[in-house]
Amino acid sequence: MSRLADGVRHFRSAEYPKRSDLFQSLAGGQSPNALFICCSDSRVNPTLLTNSDPGDLFVVENAGNIVPAPGSPGGGGSQGTGGEAATLEYAVRALKVPEIIVCGHAKCGAMGGLMAPDSLGSLPLVADWLKHSASVRETVNAEHPNASQEEKVDAAIKANVRLQLENLKTYDCVREAMDAGTLTLSGWVYDFVSGEVIRWDDDQQNWVEVA
Incomplete structure (x- = not known):
């Protein structure tokens, strides 16, 4: 203290x-410039990463930079409203942010746990939360069956960012703003070891440097 x-x-x-x-x-x-959705990991500092001032970013931080889909436990919809869903709605409809960035990061413990679920025996709440990204584990294992565990985690970090972008598009407030041309979505991965930041490019269907 x-x-x-x-x-x-x-x-x-x-x-x-x-x-x-x-x-x-x-x-x-x-009047923030963006809603920045990132991991709670102490090594990730959104304002430092983006050279932002107070007031520039509206931030959501949780284990694994996850946005539960509407209708899922923790998401918006009939099964209750989670903190992520409520914050998303406020950012888009009240603050009218022009951009949402989902930012994953290197060495992500949440993605490590996702790819090795047996390691989460003493963390039942974490294991339950990571079920929102269970499809990522299935995809990575199917696409990279012979990869090392480290390589699978790296692939999961990227795949998870893309999953959250798709989850965002299932929210009414996001779809409405995107259809109106007032909102864009971006997916980033930040390597705090090298300082590199890459983003998913839909046109190229590949990861490219943000800078």
């Missing part, structure tokens, strides 16, 4: 004064 308290003291004395005008302007409301 002392480390975090020291950080707050530094923010109050050194960082806040530099941006006090920005924070005062944000008191009137927010």
